[in-house]
Amino acid sequence: MKPIDAHSTAKIKAKVTREEQAARELDHTEFAPGTRLTLIVFFLVVITSVPLIQFIAAIHKPERITQLTKGLKGLMPSSNRVHTAKGIVETVNLLPTGEEIKKVEDDWEQNSEVGETILPRVQSLMLKMGQGNEKAYLGRDGWLFYRSDMDYVTGRNFLNPAVMKRRTIAKDIQPDPVKGILHFRDQLAERGITLIVVPAPVKPSIYPERFSARYDQTSPVLQNPAYEEFTNQLVKAGILLFDPAPLLAGGKSRELQYLKTDTHWTPGAMEKVAAKLAEFTRQRVVLSPAMPELFMTVEKSVTNHGDIAKMLKLPEGQTTFPPETTTIRRVADRQGWWRPGTNSEVLFLGDSFANIFSAVTMNWGKSAGFAEHLSLALGLPLDKICQNDQGSYVTRESLSEELRAGTDRLAGKKVVIWEFAARELSCGDWKLLPLKLGTRKDAGFYVPESGKTIEIEGVVRAISFKPRPRSVTYHDHILTFHLTDIKSTQDPSASGKEAVVRAWNFVDDKPMPASRYSPGDTVRLHLRPWSDVEPDYGTLNNNGLDDERFNDAKQAWAATIEQAEQDDPPPAFPVNNPAPPQANQGNAGTGASTPSTALANDTPAAAAFRTSCGNKAADGDTLALSGKEGWLFIRGELRHIGVGSFWGDTAAKVSKATLPKNADPIPAIVDFNEQLKAMGIDLIVVPVPCKAFIYPEMLDGTTAAQRLDTPHQQFFKILGEKGVKVLDLAEVFSSEKAKPNSPLLYCKTDSHWSPYACEVTAKKIKELVGSPAWLKSRAEPFKTTTETRTITGDLASEGVTEELTPVRTSAEAPGATMDKGSPIILLGDSHTLVFHKQLLGTRAGLTDQLAVEFGIPIDDLGQMGSGTTPARKSLSDRFKNPDYRANKKLIIWCFTERDFTESTSGWAILKLVR
């Protein structure tokens, strides 16, 4: 630097300043030869190498560049905002915020190629120096601890007013857990609901000796200095507090209570806490009697890296902290793997302590979480809202939002059990959230415009039953879920709305992404109106949501095709266990519960046959069971036979209906009949008998002089007494079978009946109906031909075929046997579609046979999968049109008998006309 010149302002001062000294010193640096240039070159190479490497890598990974430029673009205001901004304030507000910029900066850093390469190696090196990182701390003997847990235990008194005030300054939060909990309790109390609070202890509280040698196994539980005051305040305020810490500390000597490299407890510790919590709950809240027979557990070994080990970001394949293996017990109910029951008396709110063995994303297995085991221990279904992190408010917020949107998640609840990590007490936001039930806005169900596909994001709140591929006869299945908090950049009008969305559960027996969804998941989807795809998918097997409020909601279709991981099959329940004492389940509130009675006129042969079928059903999990001479039987049918009595009080115990109140078929059938009668429409219920009842000898050689379906006979009798016309096909088929050279009434290798059975059934129905005045048969009878048909049954292996004969086939033009204007509706399941609508051929199904017999085309309304509730929902949809229902005179409701217990949709009472 040149000497400061004579005119410089610095010279105005007389003495030499420290600045001038600096100028002289810094201008006289002594360099060893070559060091000057080396320093400059080295520095420039270092600081330019990282962006250069990033650039080169981006050539190979263009998605990286897209991601980063997308972040930068996100900082720019949209042209629309720029054009509409008025005044200085709005113009200034176009600028991005510091947080937005910081997020982009973080993204850049996290996506650094050099960083990704270096970080694991640096971390390895640090580990060798006995150092974890800023989140993960090394304990003793391979144990790892989470920094936030440590902060909770060692931190300052979280109830100290100064500490709380400071937290409010740092962030706009409500820091007082006591205030937050009391506010929640008071609101629940207004609805007569009890609150139980469960702070899940953090690992250092229970295992300080695994972190520091200053402790041993007998050390007391370590908590934040405020914990005792906190519990005292809660107890004084009358709040039920269940503290698992003593239980966990007491169990240390017997088994591990926490995973070594994870923040959470072991499955064994969690199950013990769940059991004690159930006991605690039952002692303080009057709940329905336990029904342990509702559940089963299956052990499974799971192996995973602990979340703290992952926080260390060590190189792939590191062996310092190997994956941990533990055994979980998966909980199943009669519908499959455990899932929340929205109609339960108990609502469970939980965080990652509840999710660890339940949420797929945590990789520690599923269906084995805290809620599942609490449900098991209570012997009751359980509703749950679980989300990882921020247990102080996120689950309450979710509940609050649902209520505000008009969904009464608290309806029928007696107790809310709220689990959160104890560390939340010192760092959580205990915001006061209202639990006010808002008015449901039906118009709020979002459906994109016809022909449009819109990308949205939302939170799954409820999901329908999801059968597993190959556990059912069909190969494609559609599930339904309720989505809230929708956001969409493509369609801002969607924001904040909810939607009822249908999506593939599995296609061609391959599970699709939606099969993995659980309540609480945030999902990104491409939505289309369901009406756009209904012509293609409308008759496919599907399950709807159990909540009646969605009955009239317009639905959307989630167009995502991507294969998902397949889950293990759920366990088979023993089917002939003695019926336990009854609970307050089933038909609650309907007033139509039917008492079950002992089976009248039962025979030893029938009882033995039921036992045999039950055992066969429980022994294995394949869809089909081999009988004799190549006959195949569907396992669900045998399970159904095995349960025996299936109506009345027994229904909830044996049915697979997802809602116990929909387990009993009688109230729904009777109500349906009465509604139709009020409209001047006759109903004939035509249950298709189980194949094994008609051909028991083909199952296991059983021969019986008398009918084996004594429960069904009794059931039909009850229906008859209640005014329902039932066509007892078992009687008809038995007589038919007894005829010499009688054709087969069932396919040997398929789950359905034969075309001949359809013909026989149609004739019998015509005989039953006779020739009423409204029946105006066409002058010329329907033309038919007889043929032999070769099929591959849905239970058969690929390539195995079967010949069916005789097949009476309509010789009319295609579609001649169907007419929506017909006075006769054929309602039902795939038994009404088989041999009629591209299912094992056409023109020879029940619709076609009925058309031939009645001499008029039939209004066919079959539904793949279930003829129980979904079929009646479809009818209800059609009945919205008064013109449609005006000329209807007869409904023939035909479905498989096994759906009395095997339908997950169950037997909901539906209003046909609102």
Next chain:
Amino acid sequence: MVFSSYLFIFYFLPVALAAYYLLARAGNRTLNYSLIVFGYIFYGWANPKFIFLMAATTLVDWLASVIIAHGTWKLWKVWHEPVVPLHRDAARSRSQRWAIILSIVSNLLSLGFFKYFNFGVESYNALVVAMGWPQAQWETFFRVVLPLGISFYTFQSLSYTIDVYRGDAKAMKHFGDFACFVSMYPHLVAGPILQFSFLAEQIENRRLTMDKFARGVAMLALGFGKKILLANPCGKIADTVFDAGSVHALDAWYGIGAYAFQIYFDFSAYSDMAIGLGLMLGFVFAKNFDSPYKSQSISEFWRRWHISLSSWLRDYLYVPLGGNRHGEVRTYINLFLVMLLGGLWHGASFNFIIWGSIHGSWLAIERVMGKKSFYAALPAVCRTAITFAVVCLAWVFFRAVDLPSAWHFLGNLFGTSNSQSAGLLMGLIGQPYYLLSFAVAGFSVWAMPQSWDITRKLSWPKVAWVFLILLVSLTLLFAQSYNPFIYFIF
């Protein structure tokens, strides 16, 4: 933006340097424009809205300075006249007096509002509650967010108008040059506070040399190493101890020692990097730290710690208050007042007031004793140790988040705590890496020369060390989370 961040080192700096050197032939004014552009990007990165505040401050002070320089607010009439420094002893016109008042008031109002509004409201509310009038509390619906570096650039800008008014500096006629002085990113958000009179010459006329660039690289590298390798781990120790419920006395001393090292290495690292970056851009900044923990008295400490602030306070506060020209008592009061205001400059809280008061009182006492400590008779090691202990005790108030926390921590230092979880805390702060960093920090403080002196002669072994430190700290940068400098919040 933070010097020790991935974005700054690997993206901002290469681009800013490339742009700067590509424009080098176009002259200093063009280079100044480049500095303004990058300075505003650098500043706006934290919150773009605050660039308007900085621009407004810059404009007001520049206008005030030219009014002062020309002696009239009718600038259009005198615009073509050359600007010369005012005569120091000449009387100032009414316009000049109004202009300097405008500059001082606007700067102090802006500083006062952004820095002390929340504190004022909270103090008032606490007072009326204590007096039994809770209904008189003032409920504000907003909290004022502190703009980054406002204390630094306000003081810097203010020093300019005062220097011009006093006749110590020539006003800058060109607005761009002055904007460059205020927004120059190497020293923008955390100093050193540069006196205008020194920088003005460099803004108008500086040379880019390889010597400066190479020394700048060395200073930047050492500063980077101090921040990443020493300040941040010591900061982790200090954070853990200060956030703890209760701490064993030994751990508490370990914690406050770690904080003393953290704040020194953090702030001096920033200054080193600022000086290094300045050199790369052709500027020379004065030394801001001079091994302060080697001081043997508090008076000496303040000659070595944050020298640019203590110089500023001396030149613009102590001297105008009368300095030592009005008798001994007034001198002590002035010393105390300057340190008190110096404390308040750091932030709006009673903690900073107490911290300033401790230093002010100590300086006054030492002044009474002839600028020596009352332990002057002890061996040098003891004098340094006692001075360090006093500084550490004062740091308790500086570091603690509020007054109750400070008293609580002082209690911990003297063994009043008894907690079962203290063992866990020892495990947290006793991690080998932390212990090593603490030991190296201590060694560097008392046994090593500072960066300024290390880089005075750059031999091959030193250069190798510089390389090593830079590479290791850049590598560790990827393993550390966001670590802004402590003085960013002042």
